[in-house]
Amino acid sequence: MLDPDNPYVLGPHLECAAAELSLTEADLDLFGPLARLTVDDLVRRGRLRRRPAGWYWTRRHRPDVDIRGVGGPPVRIVEASTGRLLGTVDASTSHSTVHRGAVYLHQGGSYVVIEFDLDAAVAFVEAATPDWTTVAREDTDIRVVESIRSRSAGDVELHLGTVEVSSQVVSYQRRLAGSGRVIGDDPLDLPARHLRTRAVWYTVTEELLAEAGIDDGEVPGAVHAAEHAAIGILPLFATCDRWDIGGVSTALHPDTSRTTVFVYDGYPGGAGFAERGFLRGGPWLRATRDVIAACECVAGCPSCVQSPKCGNGNEPLDKPAARRLLDAVLQRLDSAWSDSR
Numbered sequence: 001m002l003d004p005d006n007p008y009v010l011g012p013h014l015e016c017a018a019a020e021l022s023l024t025e026a027d028l029d030l031f032g033p034l035a036r037l038t039v040d041d042l043v044r045r046g047r048l049r050r051r052p053a054g055w056y057w058t059r060r061h062r063p064d065v066d067i068r069g070v071g072g073p074p075v076r077i078v079e080a081s082t083g084r085l086l087g088t089v090d091a092s093t094s095h096s097t098v099h100r101g102a103v104y105l106h107q108g109g110s111y112v113v114i115e116f117d118l119d120a121a122v123a124f125v126e127a128a129t130p131d132w133t134t135v136a137r138e139d140t141d142i143r144v145v146e147s148i149r150s151r152s153a154g155d156v157e158l159h160l161g162t163v164e165v166s167s168q169v170v171s172y173q174r175r176l177a178g179s180g181r182v183i184g185d186d187p188l189d190l191p192a193r194h195l196r197t198r199a200v201w202y203t204v205t206e207e208l209l210a211e212a213g214i215d216d217g218e219v220p221g222a223v224h225a226a227e228h229a230a231i232g233i234l235p236l237f238a239t240c241d242r243w244d245i246g247g248v249s250t251a252l253h254p255d256t257s258r259t260t261v262f263v264y265d266g267y268p269g270g271a272g273f274a275e276r277g278f279l280r281g282g283p284w285l286r287a288t289r290d291v292i293a294a295c296e297c298v299a300g301c302p303s304c305v306q307s308p309k310c311g312n313g314n315e316p317l318d319k320p321a322a323r324r325l326l327d328a329v330l331q332r333l334d335s336a337w338s339d340s341r
């Protein structure tokens with residue numbers, strides 16, 4: 001999915017266009033309403049030069065645009081016995097999808113990864129139909145580098161800023177197909193990966209949690225469920241896919257000293273999704289609350305608070321507490337902000 005007005009998408013496209021043939025005023029119309037602002041920004045940053053005939057690319061080499069996103073070349077999936085190339089997966093998701101032991105489904109066929117060669121970016125697989133599926137477990141830490149913009153609503157603060165996300169796939173579970181019962185948990189030796197990107201985050205005070213009737217033991221499940229739902233709903237506000245964004249929630253974050261929910265862009269430098277979340281903070285969190293409140297499940301399901309990409313196996317999740325948390329948050333936003341709806 002693509003938002004053509006996203007400056008992180010539009011900028012590199014304008015650079016590529018200018019590198020092929022200088023850009024004219026008339027060309028800008030083709031690139032949408034934000035093209036002029038973005039071109040001016042590229043001139044300020046020395047990427048383009050303005051001349052009477054138009055805008056020119058200033059560098060000798062071509063603009064560096066990785067259309068597949070981040071994290072290096074895609075990982076090839078190769079059938080070990082035949083050398084046949086079955087397909088590729090993004091480098092960014094490869095650690096959790098094609099680690100050693102992973103069950104990999106491809107066009108109706110079932111394979112098990114027998115070796116994941118990180119340096120060569122190849123996963124060797126063999127056809128196999130075990131009666132289990134695999135789920136990767138991932139540890140994720142987030143550090144606040146700086147808050148760029150913030151808004152306060154008393155017990156709630158909303159921030160947009162730069163963060164550093166460290167994530168490491170540490171093990172994988174084998175679960176029986178059907179019942180989902182865990183039949184094994186095997187460690188993996190994969191390196192941590194680091195991503196400096198943009199995030200939107202909100203913090204809440206202990207007073208707000210107490211008022212919402214969320215005791216210490218319930219906080220992790222409440223914020224985790226609220227985080228998943230917020231990630232699931234952000235694509236309605238920013239043109240993105242839930243796989244383009246990630247999240248971290250914590251009962252007490254060392255950099256904010258508060259209970260905090262982070263949602264970050266899954267691309268180096270950010271891709272504008274978190275920024276949309278910040279700019280439409282009230283409506284976004286309201287839609288998050290509404291999706292939880294409207295879902296008829298009791299304890300949470302994939303339509304509301306469960307996430308298919310959770311690195312913690314969707315634990316803990318406390319749907320009722322998440323709803324009480326978001327109700328209290330929205331009450332603060334409604335009384336402090338005129339644009340909370």
Ligand SMILES: [Zn+2]
Pocket residue numbers: 295296297298300301302303304305
């Ligand atoms: Zn549900």
Ligand SMILES: [Zn+2]
Pocket residue numbers: 224228307309310311312314315
């Ligand atoms: Zn999760």
